[in-house]
Amino acid sequence: MKKEQAGLYIHIPFCLSKCGYCSFYSIKSINLIPEYIAALKKEIKYYRNIFSSFDTIYIGGGTPSLLSAVQIDDLISTLNKYFDIDRQAEITIEVNPGDVSLEYFQALRKLGINRLNIGVQSFDDKVLKFLGRRYSSKEAITSIEAARASGFDNLGIDLIYGVHGVNIKSWKNTLQKAVSFAPEHISCYQLSLDDRTPLYKKYSLNDWHLPDENTELKLFLTNSEELENAGYIHYEVSNFARLDKFKSRHNQKYWQHAPYLGLGPAAHSFLNNKRWWNKAAVKTYLNKIVQGKMPVEDTETLSAEQLQLEALFLGLRTQAGIDLKLYKTRHGIDLLADKETIIDVLIKNKLVELRNGFLYPTRAGMAIADSLALI
Amino acid sequence: MENIRNFSIIAHIDHGKSTLADRLIQFTGVCNERNFQDQILDNMDIERERGITIKSNAISLPYHAHDGKDYILNLIDTPGHVDFSYEVSRSLASCEGVLLLIDAAQGVQAQTLANLYLALDHNLEIIPIINKIDLPSADVERVLEEIDSELGLDPFTHIKCSAKEGIGIEEILEAIVTRIPPPTGDTANPLAALIFDAKYDSFRGTIIHCRVFEGVVKSGDIIKFMYNGTTYKVEEVGHFLLTRAKRDKLFAGEVGYIIAGVKTVADVRTGDTITLQDRPCSKPLPGFKEVKPVVFASIYPIASDDYQDLADSLEKYKLNDASFIFEKDSSAALGQGFRCGFLGLLHLDIVQERLEREYDLSIILSVPSVRYRFTLKDKKIIYVDNPAHYPDPAEIDKGEEPYIRAAMMLPERYLGAVMKLCMEKRGLNSNMNYTSPGRVELSYEMPLAEVIYDFYDRFKSVTQGYGSFDYDIIDFRESNLVLMDILVNGEKVDALSQIVHRERARARALLACDRLKEEIPRQMFKIAIQGAIGAEIIARSTISAFRKDVIAKCYGGDISRKRKLLEKQKAGKKRMKMIGNVSIPQSAFLAVLKSDTD
Ligand SMILES: Nc1nc2c(ncn2[C@@H]2O[C@H](COP(=O)(O)OP(=O)(O)OP(=O)(O)O)[C@@H](O)[C@H]2O)c(=O)[nH]1
Numbered sequence A: 001m002k003k004e005q006a007g008l009y010i011h012i013p014f015c016l017s018k019c020g021y022c023s024f025y026s027i028k029s030i031n032l033i034p035e036y037i038a039a040l041k042k043e044i045k046y047y048r049n050i051f052s053s054f055d056t057i058y059i060g061g062g063t064p065s066l067l068s069a070v071q072i073d074d075l076i077s078t079l080n081k082y083f084d085i086d087r088q089a090e091i092t093i094e095v096n097p098g099d100v101s102l103e104y105f106q107a108l109r110k111l112g113i114n115r116l117n118i119g120v121q122s123f124d125d126k127v128l129k130f131l132g133r134r135y136s137s138k139e140a141i142t143s144i145e146a147a148r149a150s151g152f153d154n155l156g157i158d159l160i161y162g163v164h165g166v167n168i169k170s171w172k173n174t175l176q177k178a179v180s181f182a183p184e185h186i187s188c189y190q191l192s193l194d195d196r197t198p199l200y201k202k203y204s205l206n207d208w209h210l211p212d213e214n215t216e217l218k219l220f221l222t223n224s225e226e227l228e229n230a231g232y233i234h235y236e237v238s239n240f241a242r243l244d245k246f247k248s249r250h251n252q253k254y255w256q257h258a259p260y261l262g263l264g265p266a267a268h269s270f271l272n273n274k275r276w277w278n279k280a281a282v283k284t285y286l287n288k289i290v291q292g293k294m295p296v297e298d299t300e301t302l303s304a305e306q307l308q309l310e311a312l313f314l315g316l317r318t319q320a321g322i323d324l325k326l327y328k329t330r331h332g333i334d335l336l337a338d339k340e341t342i343i344d345v346l347i348k349n350k351l352v353e354l355r356n357g358f359l360y361p362t363r364a365g366m367a368i369a370d371s372l373a374l375i
Numbered sequence B: 001m002e003n004i005r006n007f008s009i010i011a012h013i014d015h016g017k018s019t020l021a022d023r024l025i026q027f028t029g030v031c032n033e034r035n036f037q038d039q040i041l042d043n044m045d046i047e048r049e050r051g052i053t054i055k056s057n058a059i060s061l062p063y064h065a066h067d068g069k070d071y072i073l074n075l076i077d078t079p080g081h082v083d084f085s086y087e088v089s090r091s092l093a094s095c096e097g098v099l100l101l102i103d104a105a106q107g108v109q110a111q112t113l114a115n116l117y118l119a120l121d122h123n124l125e126i127i128p129i130i131n132k133i134d135l136p137s138a139d140v141e142r143v144l145e146e147i148d149s150e151l152g153l154d155p156f157t158h159i160k161c162s163a164k165e166g167i168g169i170e171e172i173l174e175a176i177v178t179r180i181p182p183p184t185g186d187t188a189n190p191l192a193a194l195i196f197d198a199k200y201d202s203f204r205g206t207i208i209h210c211r212v213f214e215g216v217v218k219s220g221d222i223i224k225f226m227y228n229g230t231t232y233k234v235e236e237v238g239h240f241l242l243t244r245a246k247r248d249k250l251f252a253g254e255v256g257y258i259i260a261g262v263k264t265v266a267d268v269r270t271g272d273t274i275t276l277q278d279r280p281c282s283k284p285l286p287g288f289k290e291v292k293p294v295v296f297a298s299i300y301p302i303a304s305d306d307y308q309d310l311a312d313s314l315e316k317y318k319l320n321d322a323s324f325i326f327e328k329d330s331s332a333a334l335g336q337g338f339r340c341g342f343l344g345l346l347h348l349d350i351v352q353e354r355l356e357r358e359y360d361l362s363i364i365l366s367v368p369s370v371r372y373r374f375t376l377k378d379k380k381i382i383y384v385d386n387p388a389h390y391p392d393p394a395e396i397d398k399g400e401e402p403y404i405r406a407a408m409m410l411p412e413r414y415l416g417a418v419m420k421l422c423m424e425k426r427g428l429n430s431n432m433n434y435t436s437p438g439r440v441e442l443s444y445e446m447p448l449a450e451v452i453y454d455f456y457d458r459f460k461s462v463t464q465g466y467g468s469f470d471y472d473i474i475d476f477r478e479s480n481l482v483l484m485d486i487l488v489n490g491e492k493v494d495a496l497s498q499i500v501h502r503e504r505a506r507a508r509a510l511l512a513c514d515r516l517k518e519e520i521p522r523q524m525f526k527i528a529i530q531g532a533i534g535a536e537i538i539a540r541s542t543i544s545a546f547r548k549d550v551i552a553k554c555y556g557g558d559i560s561r562k563r564k565l566l567e568k569q570k571a572g573k574k575r576m577k578m579i580g581n582v583s584i585p586q587s588a589f590l591a592v593l594k595s596d597t598d
């Protein structure tokens, strides 16, 4: 049997300015980037005996498009030096519409990057401003066109819904606009507000509210229906792909408990039944690496029960659902026998379905996937 | 014996019995100031916290009287609440007199009368005492009138006091000496001692509280319980000071304790007579009416793992409370538990609180019920206090429920409202008596089930706290009874079934459905809640499903965080009961149990 290949995530924790809703770990001191690249290269080397081969690479952030093509090249060649990178590997980079150009994209392609994820978020200038994004809808469109022109044939677009002042109708327009570029992949994320973010404060100051449960559901179903009508596969709660092969191979690893290595501050890694993560602080990260130490903040060893629970809630987020046979081999539990009555009720209530040995959520089931996991 | 006085303090609840006991204890110097605390005889935590007396307490007070002689005054402080009135009658059996306290502001109340009647039954000397005269709202003139007209006592015999301020204490002590007769009895006769209480001590076993009527008892004696003939060797006898004080002998006329290696309180029957094995008395002393539980409910552990702990705790609790009974019970919804009998709702409340607090148990109580009587078609008669044992309706010839006679005292201005309430509670055969201007004594016959449901709370509220209430169980009366079930998604929640009068069924079912609707969290699917009599649905409510509950992003770093959240929710769900695939929190059972109508 072919050994399961791992996924690799590289975090680029820099942003030129902070978006109002963002609670990701990133900082503005881009002057640290060269030092940071050097540190990443060391961290890559640490793992040479723990991981051997990868078939997906995902460079995320933060804003990876703040790196020059040369810096990215440096990282990718280091990876190639220590690991076996599959020839068919999916190599993704996240980019910010404001930072990119045709030349940049062309350079990325030359480096072997074959998948692009553009953080468009909206095609409405008012919304972009509201969210604190630093580009216009026109620039967003230009960046998509440039990506196409440079030859990217696996393009993803991120959108945010549930923003104050956006009704169902204008949201549908945004979806249609996105579809008009025929991206291979679309992610629709519902806006959530961490109470430490500036946008949260703005909401409470103005007594605005996130959509109520009904509206939330309506928006969720709108995404699903509109995009499926446009030919997309709603393969995970927030993710849509034009064809099976355009599903994010890297992200699917997270939902399938596949092994992955995360590099950089705040990045999480998973192997067998262990998960570990780095501290969410660039300075600490750099210092540790300089001292020749691992920047790991903590490790958890998952109990059988925790693994089962994760497999349930991760699996039920996806259209494919849970492979019952695999679940039994991995966790020693016959889910159908164990939860027979409640699964029956869920089927009757059209929240899950059972076919070909898979237990998977319906569209309505996906909307409550977190609770489905508590059966 | 000439210098012994045995007396109880009796009164309506909160009229100041325990506080007066405090003053008598302090005045006679039994307790030094340093060790003193208010309501010192109320030594159970729950008594102290709630400020009520639950168990009678005895103490011996040495007193040097104005006649120059020394006396031993055996005081018993009694509870005022109706649930514990059996404690009063037991205490009275070992006394020659009582101090009948009357709150100067509240005047004569229902238990003042009830307790007076008990004292009269025992032919005791009664000293009326008007307490709380320090209160600005005290109305001594009115109380004097009530003593005359409502109690039928000679108002000139009263003593005014303030237990709080210590006014009138000496006068009370003198009255005890001069007015209460000394005990009679002969130390030369064979031993006859009445057991009026028993307490459990983890070191010494059962401490028997008794009043010696005839003869003498000392350590080394072989005593015999007359009702079953068991014998024990006496290890120790003594008096009650603040703690037990060992003595060589207990003589006729005295109140004290006997320790004789009796393992549990259940081995002792209060009201029984103790005599000597080798020289028994000819016949037992008149005992007490047996106390029988009148309110029944099942107790279940919230976590089924706690069943054994619950069983142990109930055993332990029973060591000290012989009026509490329990037996195994089980419910499809709530698992293994116990069916328990209580003297009333306060008793139930106290048992529940003590189990939860002292034994650290989380429990669910089922809806309280009375004990019904059914005559079946084959003429067999059965008693049912548990809805789970409700007979097949096709087999029932006749159903009956216990009735009480309620005695109420209230200001006339509330008469209309109280009568309306009593009618609503199926009250019959009312009797009314204007005892003094503006005051009414009212009595009704009503089903006990109505009283334990919400009568008392509503009575308090319609009389704005100015009414008082007492009851006696009288008999069984025929009644149109049905078994009402509650179903959640079609599955019967057996712990919520109730035996009710048919006319009550719909209202009760609706209330239960509404309460459940409020308390059961929305779940992934619609929940139907129904009330039913057999196959007939008489009430319903629906809980809609929640429809959106999923986080948008779940990548590398989000997974652990999400899992931890789910683990927490899972643990919360574990504490709920699963019925018909619906997770029902404890609060839902409690909400249905709670019977107030607001
Ligand atoms: N003002 C005033 N308050 C008093 C007096 N005697 C008792 N109290 C108060 O009345 C309340 C009840 O007193 P207790 O002595 O506990 O009454 P009780 O009759 O033993 O009550 P139960 O045992 O529950 O029936 C307490 O708050 C006392 O402080 C008094 O003479 N004057």
Ligand code: SF4
Pocket (backbone or CB within 6 Å): A014, A015, A017, A018, A019, A022, A023, A024, A026, A061, A062, A063, A096
């Ligand atoms: S660009 Fe992305 S990571 Fe940076 S602040 Fe905005 S949302 Fe956050």
Ligand SMILES: [Mg+2]
Pocket (backbone or CB within 6 Å): B017, B018, B019, B042, B052, B053, B077, B078, B079, B080
């Ligand atoms: Mg008291």
